[in-house]
Amino acid sequence: MKISVRNLEPTKVKLTVTADAEDFEPYLDQARKEIAKQINIPGFRKGHVPGPIVDQRVGFGAVAGEAANNGVPELYSKALEEKKIRPMAQPQLDVKQLPTSAKDDTKLQFTATVERRPEIELPSLEGMTLDVAKAEVTDEDVDKRLDNLRQRFGTLVGVDRPAKKGDYANIDLKATIDGEEVDSQEGVSYELGSGTLLDGIDEALDGLSAGEDTTFEGTLESGEHEGQKAQINVKVNSVKSEELPELDDDFAQEASEFDTLDDLKADIRKACENDNQGKQANEARDAFIDALEKDIEIPLPKGVLEQTVSERLQQVTADSDKATDEQKKEAQESAEKELRDQIVLDTLAEQLEIKVSQMDVTNFLASIAQQYGMDPGAFINAIVNNGQLGSAVQEVGRSKGLLAGMRAVKFTCDGEELDLSPFLGEDEGEENESVEAASAAAEVANELSSHDEPAQE
Template structure:
């Protein structure tokens, strides 16, 4: 078998496969066995029917078709590997020459990943925000910790800001008809949140347990979103919140530390590491954005159309889950349907371009992946989706999404390598060495970097020795 390719466009090729008939003969023999085991001929046992008799009973053309259909996928896969093609679509296969006893020719047209000329990444400079850490950042984290250990006391007075209430809600339209789904019983609510309904804070402030009040507002979701409604709210209890004092007793209860100073030092360290990770994420986005803006990447329109359809479906499902319509969403966003489509297509094209760029970097680089890295990535994806990790992993295995997860890890490594090649500065002009940044936000020392390089070199030598010692077949 031999194969060749002919470019039809920057993203589409014609693959030609030529096979001598004698190479096809084993597949033809197997087809005779398969069909022979399915027909019943007096005087012959199942599976022992001679080829000539099979030809008489079902016709040689049927056998030829059976043989070619069974072997075509194998020939196609082999030719794709030989030509180092990266398919992006299912092939359109045409059996151009297929006569009994003659050489066979097959052509296949398919979309392929385009070749990209990457810019000089070392010439790219991006600026990220300063990793400014203020006392207020530490105070905010400690305040959140205090709120976790808050206690509540039921009080016989009017509700005040910060109080925790239990309320019942019902809503009616302007005709006094109850609105289905716009009611709640025993709902916890903190005065001052202002997150449920406009006007609710004002309505409940000053109410004691057992009091009822009505007020006019607009619903924030559902079919009546944005419509005027009347809401009746009943306060069933009022509880005053008590935050613990930040002292050694609180610190020892709420953390593994003994003193307030130790707790503040730890919080400062965690906030600092978080700010570094924010800088790194911003740098990755900016560097990739710069690269995308400097390259011309032809995209297969079939791939763009498929991704557009998938994104539209996701948006539709999310809006349905939120109880709103596309029309209401566009109104909130201040967009027309045409502007939404244009924005969606732009983001799809940028996403596909970014994927192509990173995949090319992966293909031309030397990026490895171990089980620990893959496991960590899958766990992060499970957390982001809000799913149980075990259920998420089972879903991946059942639907063969593990290779997709591996590709995501490799693209992440490719992007990290691009960022390390670029120049990244903060707003104050300081150049950041992101190659030293670890996944937890810590910064590696020279000694740690040297130890890691030595470990990688040792692992490479061991892998080479194992490969040399492995039996060759």
């Protein structure tokens, strides 16, 4: 098999693959066998028609076309492996020539245009030391959690006065554009100052009492007229104020397992300390990735970037064409950061020769299913059937590479070494049962697909 590579962009290549007869022949034989199962030839059992008879009956061109459909993707994968090209998107495949008869010396030739992972050189991990800010728990942190707990035990009481920040108002909304009503809602409960509804509604409601209404101009944030300016009438049906319990020992006994408020505060402080250790580990992770990316230029594949930006916009607005400049900017920056991190972590995992086992992938997918309250088996099967298993394997490789990389460097806090082992785990070393990512994907797929086979009666 002959492979030539032409660089179109720093992150885009065009491969021209020419398969020798011995490379293509197995796919021709397989195509003939598959076609033989579908045709009836007098004198031959179905599925046992000789290859030359199949060629004669359906035409060699049909056989070659079927063989190319199966062979080109596999030959493309072999070409990627041989040339050490790491694709970041699906390729554009184009068959340029096929043999027209069994005796034709014309070779299968196709091109593959694909966006690839750029080659970058990461800094050495040896001797790398990164300082992480100290995670301290303040009285304000404890008080904030205590206030949140109080709110869970708070009650709403109707008040006969104008609404103010922190009150809960039951309201009716009606939006009009050029005098025509375009949307309305009734009985909406809204906390003044929360900023969870339309811009300008907090100012409009402030000072209104039950039975009063006002009109203000606002931008609609959903529906057919999303992004358009409208006149919005808001009517207050009722105003309620939140009454919180007193902070004393009685509250501690009602809200927790502790008998005194001091004991409850001590437990909350301990929880804050545990959370801060997790935040410090996250900061260490971010510092490590930033250190890897520092002073190196990472070209991003344009097509993948555009697709990622589009996906980000779809998460914040139903119509990406109506996205604000700020939303577009945030989506662009988020997408660029995501792709840079992926490229760096993929490169790191490759340099550290990270292995991904079948159990790694299964546990990863099962944990995601658990987070969303889904049946792990059904979720994993859906991933396999949708062709997303490769992405899952890649994600596991990045995670393992990140942990291995962080274990290889030193983290400090205020001049003292920071122990992150509770978050990073122990160095796994070489595992005999580990396999390369591609093999892991195949094994998981085979294992799971076998579970889908119906039981024999």
